[in-house]
Amino acid sequence: MDINPAGRIMMNKIIVLFLFFVAVIVADGTLLSGEEAVQHHPSASGLEGRKDAQGPVHRADLARKEKRSFAAAVALGEKLWFDRTLGANGMSCNICHPDAAATHPETFPKFKSQMGAVVSAQQFINWCIVIPLQGKEFHLGSSELTALEAYMVSQNRGEALEPGYPSP
Amino acid sequence: MIITRRGFLQKTLLAGGALLVLPAIRSIGSGSSLQAAGPESFRFAIIGDSHLMGKKNPRLKLRLEAAIREINSLAPQPDFVIHLGDAVHDGTPEQFQYFAETITQLKPKIYFVPGEHDWYFDMGETYRSVFIKGNAPYSFNHKGYHLIILNGIGLNDYWTGRKLTPQQRMEIAGTLNHPLQGPFRLGKEQLAWLQKDLSGVGRETPLLIFIHPPLYHYYRPWNFWVEDAPEAHLLLKPFQSVSVFHGHVHHTVQNEIDRMKFFSTLSTSWPYPYPDTGVPKGSAKMPRPGPSNFYDGLGWSQNSAGNGDMTHQDILWTLTPPEGS
Numbered sequence: 062m063d064i065n066p067a068g069r070i071m072m073n074k075i076i077v078l079f080l081f082f083v084a085v086i087v088a089d090g091t092l093l094s095g096e097e098a099v100q101h102h103p104s105a106s107g108l109e110g111r112k113d114a115q116g117p118v119h120r121a122d123l124a125r126k127e128k129r130s131f132a133a134a135v136a137l138g139e140k141l142w143f144d145r146t147l148g149a150n151g152m153s154c155n156i157c158h159p160d161a162a163a164t165h166p167e168t169f170p171k172f173k174s175q176m177g178a179v180v181s182a183q184q185f186i187n188w189c190i191v192i193p194l195q196g197k198e199f200h201l202g203s204s205e206l207t208a209l210e211a212y213m214v215s216q217n218r219g220e221a222l223e224p225g226y227p228s229p
Numbered sequence: 230m231i232i233t234r235r236g237f238l239q240k241t242l243l244a245g246g247a248l249l250v251l252p253a254i255r256s257i258g259s260g261s262s263l264q265a266a267g268p269e270s271f272r273f274a275i276i277g278d279s280h281l282m283g284k285k286n287p288r289l290k291l292r293l294e295a296a297i298r299e300i301n302s303l304a305p306q307p308d309f310v311i312h313l314g315d316a317v318h319d320g321t322p323e324q325f326q327y328f329a330e331t332i333t334q335l336k337p338k339i340y341f342v343p344g345e346h347d348w349y350f351d352m353g354e355t356y357r358s359v360f361i362k363g364n365a366p367y368s369f370n371h372k373g374y375h376l377i378i379l380n381g382i383g384l385n386d387y388w389t390g391r392k393l394t395p396q397q398r399m400e401i402a403g404t405l406n407h408p409l410q411g412p413f414r415l416g417k418e419q420l421a422w423l424q425k426d427l428s429g430v431g432r433e434t435p436l437l438i439f440i441h442p443p444l445y446h447y448y449r450p451w452n453f454w455v456e457d458a459p460e461a462h463l464l465l466k467p468f469q470s471v472s473v474f475h476g477h478v479h480h481t482v483q484n485e486i487d488r489m490k491f492f493s494t495l496s497t498s499w500p501y502p503y504p505d506t507g508v509p510k511g512s513a514k515m516p517r518p519g520p521s522n523f524y525d526g527l528g529w530s531q532n533s534a535g536n537g538d539m540t541h542q543d544i545l546w547t548l549t550p551p552e553g554s
Contacts, residue, residue, distance in 0.1 A: 143404065149285070150282070150285050150286040150288070151282040151283075151285050151286050151318065151319075152286070152499075155404065155406070156499060157499050157500075157501075157520075158502070159405055159406040159451055159501070159502075160406055160450065160451075162502040162504075162505070163502035163517070174521075175520070175521045189520070192520070192521065193520060228517070229516075229517050229518060229519030229520070229522075229525070
């Protein structure tokens with residue numbers, strides 16, 4: 062091998078840096094922890110035994126970020142779900158749908174006669190905000206609407222998907 | 230003398246828009262002496278859970294007014310109307326004023342039952358003085374029947390230690406799935422009152438009990454529940470016929486425990502879903518309400534008492550919306 066002294070020094074630095082990062086990750090106790098990787102998804106325990114269950118995720122840092130971000134969205138969604146100022150008439154989502162009952166996110170997208178089209182869960186949450194709550198709709202994909210959807214879906218975890226299932 | 234016995238849990242769909250007609254009380258035992266002193270027949274209507282929020286939400290007022298119009302147009306007029314509680318949503322003076330202006334349109338005499346939304350802003354002060362005009366529990370006799378209005382919305386004190394404002398206290402009591410709320414209780418004092426009240430009533434006298442939440446264990450996560458209901462059952466079940474009428478659940482549900490019958494009356498505000506644990510055995514479910522139909526899943530009830538017998542009839546607006554809607 063023909064590496065000049067400067068190159069060798071560079072290589073040593075790279076190796077040291079690499080070892081440093083490995084040490085940090087190991088010290089964090091996550092890279093080698095299968096538990097963290099498998100349970101990154103809040104519903105992982107509910108998926109065990111399902112033959113199509115998602116396999117473990119090996120990027121623990123991403124898994125942690127995903128878990129935290131989802132929990133934050135659900136928490137914001139829960140706050141908005143109980144918020145009686147989301148609309149203009151003192152109603153909240155929770156007043157008619159305690160614990161997000163009777164929302165059936167597992168049936169979306171589906172045709173809603175109120176809207177005359179096949180719509181997503183977010184579109185119908187907006188309908189509820191505008192009609193029963195007499196509020197202003199959110200942009201589709203806004204953090205608020207996504208958070209409401211995250212709370213609604215997480216409360217209905219375990220329901221089998223029935224897209225298009227008719228409802229009143 | 231022959232007294233006909235009605236079929237039990239006979240379900241009839243009436244053209245007039247009733248969902249269910251259930252004989253609530255079994256005919257009392259045969260015997261001319263009983264018949265001679267037997268209770269007279271009469272009708273009464275039940276409304277409840279109007280949850281008025283004041284001027285910011287006139288829809289709730291329009292729905293209560295629809296029930297008032299239907300009751301006012303009954304011929305013959307019912308002897309009285311019971312409001313099962315949750316007249317208003319936040320218990321504020323403004324909302325009570327708004328409710329008073331609305332309910333004054335009702336023609337028959339009205340009796341009020343305390344609901345948690347009427348109570349936990351000012352601890353029942355306005356509701357007692359303006360609407361009950363006294364305190365709850367209370368009881369009275371009507372045409373041979375004994376009627377008892379219970380206070381079913383007692384909660385353990387979660388507010389003093391946390392130094393909550395009246396608004397905060399009300400919001401927790403008024404959020405049926407709030408983790409701080411805890412179960413409703415009649416309490417020892419009220420159970421003692423009930424025992425004393427019943428001690429002066431003959432066992433053949435039919436009892437009509439009115440209470441805001443269901444007087445049994447239905448669904449704890451939403452406080453469709455009275456923790457010490459079994460103690461009340463012990464006091465009530467020696468009586469030949471006991472019918473308990475409740476609101477709070479905003480849907481149709483019936484139950485029977487030791488021959489005591491329990492009936493919900495629909496709300497005029499919004500319907501609640503059925504719990505995922507289901508309904509008591511033998512209870513019928515109403516159709517799933519459509520959120521864009523102004524009166525869906527709402528209504529009131531008509532009740533007929535006579536000869537120790539009683540029928541409860543849910544007026545469900547999903548089937549027959551009020552006129553002018």
